[in-house]
Amino acid sequence: MSTTERTDQRRVPEHRQPESAPARPPAAVGWAYAMVIVATLAAIASNVFEIAHQVETGAAGAATTGDLVLTIAFCALFGYFAEMLRAGRQWGRVLLTIFTSLGLLFTGLGLAGLGGRPLVGPLQASLAVTSLVPSVIGLVLLYVPSVNQWIAQVRDRSRTVSQRMRKAFLTAHVAISVGWLGLVTGMFAMSVSGATTGSAEHQAAMYRTMSMLDEIFLGMTSMFALITGIVVAAGTKWGLLLRTWVAVKFFTTMGVMMLGFAVIHQLILRANELVDEGAPVRGGELDTVGWSMAAAAAVAVLSLVFMTAVSTYKPWGHTRRGRRANARPAARRTSSSR
Template sequence: MSATDRTDGRRAPHKSGDRRPPTDTVRQASAAAAPVGPPPAVGWAYAMVIVATLAAIASNVFEIAHQVETGVAGAATTGDLVLTIAFCALFGFFAEMLRAGRQWGRVLLTVFTALGLLFTGLGLAQLGGRPLVGPLQASLAVASLVPSVIGLVLLYVPSVNRWMGQVREGNRTISQRMRKAVLTAHVAISVGWLGLVTGMFAMSVSGATTSDAEQQAAVYRIMSMLDEIFLGMTSMFALITGIVVGAGTKWGLLQRRWVAVKFFTTMGVMVLGFSVIHQLILRANELVDQGAPVRGGELDTVGWSMTAAAAIALLSLVFMTAVSTYKPWGPTRRGRRHSPRAAAR
């Protein structure tokens, strides 16, 4: 009996000191941890995104109207109009996903806000893409930049981070049906992007090596049409669908090294196409219209530079295809920190 008494005596304090909290404490903790509505910063970020998007769309509409008035509107103008409508719908959708607590919605808004800042800055500096001409377009660009920066900062204030942390476990992933649909679109668009870049590389080699002025002019005009209508749209939607597939599934956008490498490589190829290849194509067509000599002059240098840039873009896309197939690298430091095992610990 004495041994039993001692055993009971030892166990009693253990039960009274059990780590499991009482039922009321559990209910209070659950209520405290229950997701609440978005903080005010999310609403302000949402408003800033809408204002910046409307200013950017207005700038694009004025540019299209100017092309129509001056008689230079063509296939590229139609492509601009389609992109304007598509991005208006997409940014509205991303903003709604942000208000619903979707992590990939915040990621997409962050990426495209950063790209918008980069491309608008290049346009204002007359360094790449389509330069912003006139005080009206410059004013609209500034009107788009300021709320973009404010909204980007508001997306990552502590209150938003805490709220996203509360709701992300239940809302970060997309449904199985949507995942398959977005993955199918991503694969199809990426294959089309690879095919377009392969064709651009072949045409740039043809333009750089031919001695026929008419053939060279035809090649560079076709390259200009593909660049203005298809390449920008294809690369942009490949990036969008890739981010949704990465950030909205178990892989995560920055939790696996191979996914992160694909993401940054995609952005690098887009910047290369926008700031280098696009400018070289424009310059090549300008020289052709001026009657520059096919060989031995600036047109020769531009043609070979275009070939080298297209080769880099093509090799980058082939590299990303191989990375998607082999998935060669493990989790990043962020991925290890958010792994189920780390969460259990």
């Protein structure tokens, strides 16, 4: 065979199999999408009913405005996450799972009267129950075998967000997290000031300011810090549970949120109740509540500083899940080379 013939043979392009079309989502995805939307609409209706009740009774204020903003934001976000699920985005499923679970938790606490604002009348309670049922069904449908198989098929093509979106979410995450840290630090300073003062007027001013910040900003900043952080993690190469430092940040964020909702919020409510009742500044329950608020706020501040350090140094390497994920491509390359 001549050199020219060998060269021509090398130039013949190899036959390539056409890429398979993206797998269509199974029916369970559509049903999960519908259940999440129904649950979200019921929860929003319950929130709107509460806002209307506050307006009718003259109790509307800055907290009502914050509730309205959160209602609009969550309506848009849940719709967006549901659309990302239908597009096969793994991070969309993760966000839907987390926030549907949080909704179940908070709604359950509200129904049981164990936290948050009490439900107003049977209509709001009925709406809360209406949101619970499709939420549970939707969560189950998100992880049936057909959905897991479909996500596994499309995740390599669509698991990450675009570079522009990543930068936007990262900027928002950093800005909101800084605001969250500043807010909690300020509340810690006010709680210490209220617990150490001998002036009833000064103490009342501190606790009422804390109540305003808690009602308007604390829940909002923590929630959006969590949302943007999950998108930056689950929607990029870092992954939500692939690296230890990301997983630690995620669970620490959840812990600080629970601390704020279940402990700090309840203590602020109790402190303001005692102030309105004219409780003594020193030596009584108000003293205990004040120092408890300071201790809880200190834990929150230290936790947020810890998360900032973890984000900077990125220690500890991959999780067990991350090591398994890295081993799969290597195993495929080894088997294909044989």
